[in-house]
Amino acid sequence: EADIYQTPRYLVIGTGKKITLECSQTMGHDKMYWYQQDPGMELHLIHYSYGVNSTEKGDLSSESTVSRIRTEHFPLTLESARPSHTSQYLCASRINLHNEQFFGPGTRLTVL
Amino acid sequence: DAKTTQPPSMDCAEGRAANLPCNHSTISGNEYVYWYRQIHSQGPQYIIHGLKNNETNEMASLIITEDRKSSTLILPHATLRDTAVYYCIVIPGGSNYKLTFGKGTLLTVNP
Numbered sequence: 001e002a003d004i005y006q007t008p009r010y011l012v013i014g015t016g017k018k019i020t021l022e023c024s025q026t027m028g029h030d031k032m033y034w035y036q037q038d039p040g041m042e043l044h045l046i047h048y049s050y051g052v053n054s055t056e057k058g059d060l061s062s063e064s065t066v067s068r069i070r071t072e073h074f075p076l077t078l079e080s081a082r083p084s085h086t087s088q089y090l091c092a093s094r095i096n097l098h099n100e101q102f103f104g105p106g107t108r109l110t111v112l
Numbered sequence: 113d114a115k116t117t118q119p120p121s122m123d124c125a126e127g128r129a130a131n132l133p134c135n136h137s138t139i140s141g142n143e144y145v146y147w148y149r150q151i152h153s154q155g156p157q158y159i160i161h162g163l164k165n166n167e168t169n170e171m172a173s174l175i176i177t178e179d180r181k182s183s184t185l186i187l188p189h190a191t192l193r194d195t196a197v198y199y200c201i202v203i204p205g206g207s208n209y210k211l212t213f214g215k216g217t218l219l220t221v222n223p
Binding site: 039045094101 | 215
């Protein structure tokens with residue numbers, strides 16, 4: 001079993017609120033990723049990090065931001081949530097090239 | 113990065129082998145073929161990967177053609193729980209790659 005956790009699992013929130021989605025892994029992985037997936041649609045990479053103090057934007061433009069102050073922790077923040085942010089957010093981590101990438105259970109976000 | 117082409121959907125009878133094809137005709141010499149699957153909006157799950165030799169693990173077998181332009185993922189005895197979207201991904205050498213997913217193949221295992 002992968003030791004990668006996401007909280008909350010489900011979140012319903014009003015427009016304009018600031019939210020932080022938490023992602024933690026206890027495997028000591030340097031590389032961490034955030035993906036966004038709408039129901040029935042493709043997974044899109046929105047952020048990634050190759051280590052502490054390293055963050056990059058992914059292939060899909062996102063209004064969210066991330067930080068990587070500790071190896072095990074990679075939170076994603078939306079400063080002002082909008083209905084267009086309604087989606088599932090999946091966090092993942094990997095140790096190096098030819099090891100599998102582990103995914104968390106996801107956070108289903110609904111912005112009203 | 114090499115792109116992959118997969119059929120959008122396939123059906124398989126329970127207990128039979130499921131053979132999922134993937135075309136990656138522009139693959140280069142240092143690129144690996146990876147397979148992941150996603151069961152009903154859960155996080156994707158790693159299945160197997162290979163460079164040029166055929167590979168087998170407890171989940172599946174991966175057959176890569178000699179010219180490496182295509183591959184087949186084989187689930188030897190498909191069960192209903194194998195119903196999922198299967199992604200074939202080509203990944204270059206070097207540790208700092210980004211795993212990106214296409215549309216994949218929706219495999220439906222029927223009773």
